[in-house]
Amino acid sequence: MDWQAFQVSFKLATLTSLCLLPIGLLTARWLNHSQYRGRHFVEALTALPLVLPPTVLGYFLLTLMDTQHPLGGFIVQTTGQHLAFSFSGLLVASVISSLPFAVQPLLRAMEHIPNNIREAAWCCGLSPWHTFMRIEVPLIWPSMLTAWILTFCHTLGEFGVVLMIGGNIAGETRTLSVAIYDSVLAFERDQALNMSLVLLTISLITVSCVYSLNRRNYRMFR
Amino acid sequence: MHPLRVNITLNNPTQLDVELSCEPGQMLALVGPSGSGKSTTLRCIAGLQKPSSGVIEGGGQCWFDSQQRLALSPQQRRVGIVFQDYALFPHLNVADNVRLALDSHMDASVVEQLLVQVHLSGLASRYPAQLSGGQQQRVALARALARNPNVLLLDEPFSAVDKVTRRKLYLELHALRQQLAMPVILVTHDLDEAAMLADQMCVIHQGITLQQGTIDEVMQRPKNLSVARQVDVRNLFEGTLVQTDNAYKLRWHNHLFELVQAPLSARACIEAEVYWTIAPAKILLHQQRRPSKGDQENAVNAVVDQMITMRGIATLLVTVEGSLGQQLQLDVPEHVLHRNQITLGQTIGVSLLAQAIHIMPRTA
Numbered sequence: 034m035d036w037q038a039f040q041v042s043f044k045l046a047t048l049t050s051l052c053l054l055p056i057g058l059l060t061a062r063w064l065n066h067s068q069y070r071g072r073h074f075v076e077a078l079t080a081l082p083l084v085l086p087p088t089v090l091g092y093f094l095l096t097l098m099d100t101q102h103p104l105g106g107f108i109v110q111t112t113g114q115h116l117a118f119s120f121s122g123l124l125v126a127s128v129i130s131s132l133p134f135a136v137q138p139l140l141r142a143m144e145h146i147p148n149n150i151r152e153a154a155w156c157c158g159l160s161p162w163h164t165f166m167r168i169e170v171p172l173i174w175p176s177m178l179t180a181w182i183l184t185f186c187h188t189l190g191e192f193g194v195v196l197m198i199g200g201n202i203a204g205e206t207r208t209l210s211v212a213i214y215d216s217v218l219a220f221e222r223d224q225a226l227n228m229s230l231v232l233l234t235i236s237l238i239t240v241s242c243v244y245s246l247n248r249r250n251y252r253m254f255r
Numbered sequence: 256m257h258p259l260r261v262n263i264t265l266n267n268p269t270q271l272d273v274e275l276s277c278e279p280g281q282m283l284a285l286v287g288p289s290g291s292g293k294s295t296t297l298r299c300i301a302g303l304q305k306p307s308s309g310v311i312e313g314g315g316q317c318w319f320d321s322q323q324r325l326a327l328s329p330q331q332r333r334v335g336i337v338f339q340d341y342a343l344f345p346h347l348n349v350a351d352n353v354r355l356a357l358d359s360h361m362d363a364s365v366v367e368q369l370l371v372q373v374h375l376s377g378l379a380s381r382y383p384a385q386l387s388g389g390q391q392q393r394v395a396l397a398r399a400l401a402r403n404p405n406v407l408l409l410d411e412p413f414s415a416v417d418k419v420t421r422r423k424l425y426l427e428l429h430a431l432r433q434q435l436a437m438p439v440i441l442v443t444h445d446l447d448e449a450a451m452l453a454d455q456m457c458v459i460h461q462g463i464t465l466q467q468g469t470i471d472e473v474m475q476r477p478k479n480l481s482v483a484r485q486v487d488v489r490n491l492f493e494g495t496l497v498q499t500d501n502a503y504k505l506r507w508h509n510h511l512f513e514l515v516q517a518p519l520s521a522r523a524c525i526e527a528e529v530y531w532t533i534a535p536a537k538i539l540l541h542q543q544r545r546p547s548k549g550d551q552e553n554a555v556n557a558v559v560d561q562m563i564t565m566r567g568i569a570t571l572l573v574t575v576e577g578s579l580g581q582q583l584q585l586d587v588p589e590h591v592l593h594r595n596q597i598t599l600g601q602t603i604g605v606s607l608l609a610q611a612i613h614i615m616p617r618t619a
Contacts, residue, residue, distance in 0.1 A: 082366035152303050155329040156354035158402060167355070172348045 034227050037204050038212035042189055045120070045208060048128040050135075050185040057135030057180050062165060064136070065143040073235070076140075083133045091197025094126050097234070100181040116198075123206050130194045136184040142176035143169060175246040182239045190232060256280070257392030259438040261300060269295055270462040271306070277406075277438035277455070278311060283467070284441045284449030287459035287485065293338070293442040296459065297408050300440065301336050302329035314405030315437070331536050335437075336408040340415060341391045343383040344558030349394050350379035356401035357397070369397040375428065389420040396431075407439040414446060425451055446487060450474065458485045475534045476613045483615065488532045489584045496527040497613060505612060506533055509577035512553045513609040530615040535570065537611030538585035541604035550597075553607040556585060559599055564589055573603065 035038045064076050082090055098116040108116055116122030146169060154164040170177070192210040199206025201215070207227055218224035256279035256525075265271035271292050271519050277283040285293050298304040300311060302318065304324055311319040313334075318327045335356075344352050353366045370376050373393040383391055392412055399407060415422045428453060432439065443449050450470050457467040458477075465485065466478040477483040483491055494507040496514075505512040541554070557573035560582065569592045571585050585605060597603060 109336070147340075147342065149338045149340070149342040150344065152329070153336070153338060153398075154344070154355070155303070156301055156334055157398065158330050158333070159355070160330065165293045166345055168346075186615075 034224065034233075035207075035209070035216075038207050039228075039231070041204065041207060042121075042209040044183045045123060045127055046188040049131055049188040050181050051134040052124070052128050053131060053184045054177065057132070057139050057184075058170075058177070060108055060132075060168075061139035061143055064140055064246045076136075079136045080133045081138075082130045086191025087130065087191070088197060090130055091126065091194040094129065094194070095197055098122055098125075118166045118202065118206060120164040120199070120200070120205055123195060126194050126198040127188045127191060130191060133188045134187050135180040138176045138183065140174060142173035148173055172250050179243045179246050180245040182243055184237045186213055186236055189235060218248045256436045256438070257313065257315035257353065257405065259300070260310070260312040261296070263299055263306035263311060265295065265299065265304070265446045265462075265576060266307045271295055271299070271503075272463045273299075273459065275467055277440060279370040279438055280436050282432060282439040282441055282445055282453040283455045283457055284453035284470075285459060286446060286449050288444055288445060291459050291514075292462035293444075293459055294410055295462075297410050297440065298567070299334070299444055300406065301334045301408055302327060302332045302605070333402055333405045334408055335397050335402060335404030335406070337392070337395045340382075341395040341412075343391055343394055343398075345383050346350060348380050348382050349375060349386070351400050352383070352394055353397045356398050358402065365401065369401055372373045372400075372431065373397045376493060387420070388416040389424055392416060392424060393427075396428075400435075404437060404465060405439055407435065409439065410440045411442055411444070413443075413445075414576060417579050428452060432617050439445075446474070448545050449576075456486075458482050459475045460485050469500050470617065475532075475537075475538065475611070477532070479615050480530050480617075483530065483532060490538075492581060494529055494531045494614070496529045498526070503615060505529070508575075508579055508581070510553075512607055514612055514614070516609045516612065516614055529619045530617060532613050532615070533583075533607055533611050535584045536541060537608050539606040539608060540571075540585065540587050540591060540595065540597075551606075552609055553612070554604055555607065556602055556604055559601050559603060562592070562597070562599065564592075571597070571603075573605070 054074065060079060061089070064072060064079075095117055096102060097104050098108070100109050102114065105116065108114070114121060117123060143174055150168060154168045155161070159167060191208070192212055192214065195206070195208050196211055199209055201207050209232060213225050213228045258279060259277045261276070262274045264272065264273075269292060273292070275285070280462065285296060287293050299306050300313070306319060306321065308321040309319070310317065310321075313332065317323070317325060319325060320330050333463045336497060344355065347355065348371065350366050353369055354363065357363070357365060366379070367376070372381055373396050375390065375393050375397065378386065378390065379408055383394065386394065392415070393410070396408055413424060416424065425448070434454070441449065441453055448530050453470060456470050456473045458473060460481060465484045473482065474486050477486055478487060492507060494505050497504055497506050497511075501515050503512055538550075554578045556574070559573050561570055561572040562569055567589050569589050570584050571587065572582050573585065574580055583605070593608060
């Protein structure tokens with residue numbers, strides 16, 4: 034068992050899921066309320082990592098992070114840090130690749146709230162922001178937990194984007210899924226099996242939680 | 256408390272041309288068929304929808320004025336609204352649903368007072384899903400009143416409850432109304448509901464308000480044919496207004512009826528085609544044993560075709576002699592029917608009271 038890789042994976046998954054909670058909430062809220070014509074295009078963009086091969090997403094992100102690219106150059110100039118092949122770069126890439134796993138459940142939950150509940154809150158004197166915090170957020174908390182678990186799980190198991198952006202630097206960017214790949218290549222079957230069983234167990238528990246929460250959320254509106 | 260005055264138009268997503276007013280302490284029923292724009296009007300008053308043009312005044316201030324580009328938010332207008340499906344907050348219990356609408360400076364004991372007022376004391380810790388339809392409606396009403404609103408808006412509040420509960424809620428709302436000082440707008444498509452609860456009625460059809468007045472005024476003296484149809488006038492006929500001996504009379508087939516109503520326009524005319532109506536309760540049944548003076552007034556003979564009795568009131572459908580088979584409807588108490596031994600096919604005498612005959616122009 035590569036505990037160092039486990040530690041990197043766990044840290045990456047925790048930070049990614051925590052970052053995605055506010056990002057996902059605000060993006061979903063904007064998509065739900067916006068009258069902007071290009072709203073569906075923005076929604077499609079946020080869902081793109083679901084269908085795009087991880088290597089393709091990884092390639093574009095790596096290109097953007099390159100110091101030769103204006104964006105990559107700008108980041109190096111302002112922060113003094115290279116994103117490519119670093120943990121920070123890995124975090125940025127993970128946030129982007131897991132974005133749909135946060136936005137989609139939150140957006141569906143917000144769409145499920147009848148609009149006159151919001152309107153009733155406004156007529157009770159609540160501002161749109163207070164309505165969001167005191168009415169919408171409590172109503173969608175099971176979906177927030179679902180979003181958090183899904184993004185955590187997805188980041189824990191991410192392989193393509195991680196390999197493209199982070200490479201395989203032990204203690205920095207080498208995650209559990211990359212370590213499993215390495216173990217298989219090195220014919221260390223037992224180690225690969227142990228690490229795979231750990232990921233399988235975590236995934237099974239979290240997916241079970243997601244289904245149970247979804248049922249609870251559904252019941253609330255019945 | 257201040258009156259509510261609305262004079263607005265809306266072009267999108269539906270056409271609206273609304274003019275209505277409601278005095279403090281008064282209940283105005285906004286009546287019309289489904290899709291006539293009742294709820295949209297309510298949404299415009301609440302500030303949930305922006306009209307294309309016009310003015311809305313309430314609470315002693317201007318809420319919307321298209322010329323001044325003024326449009327106050329729902330929060331600023333301070334309206335209480337009961338939605339058709341109540342829109343209670345499902346994650347909050349009854350007390351918290353009401354408490355949410357209280358101003359920060361208001362005493363929390365107000366919640367308890369409001370719950371007592373709507374007969375919900377003891378249910379404060381229940382959640383909306385644990386309440387019946389009638390109880391949910393009461394919570395929505397308590398929540399709407401919690402802000403001490405400038406206007407109370409009720410959007411078909413009785414449509415989601417069964418008939419027995421509805422009757423109970425009618426009585427409760429009627430009693431509660433005596434304590435309310437603000438203008439109240441009740442949206443409904445049920446004319447009986449409007450007649451039972453409201454002081455005034457405003458008829459809306461295809462987004463246009465056709466007539467506002469007291470319940471009796473609108474129901475018995477509709478402004479035109481459209482209003483008459485909307486308020487489901489039962490005796491509606493075509494006739495001719497004629498001038499004889501400096502007085503106007505109504506010619507209907509072979510009959511010439513006396514009128515009390517003034518002519519339709521100041522300009523005198525010899526003859527004019529009109530619609531006319533008379534409320535079924537205003538047609539007098541002649542008693543065979545004891546003829547009275549009223550029997551002389553616009554008397555006609557008619558044959559009883561049908562008798563329908565409901566809750567002590569008998570509705571008779573009678574074919575008037577000399578009217579080419581046209582039928583009149585009259586309502587009489589059931590005991591009158593028995594006392595006069597009225598049977599099907601019998602010829603009876605009735606009087607169409609001159610004061611109750613209402614004439615309307617043929618042109619809209």
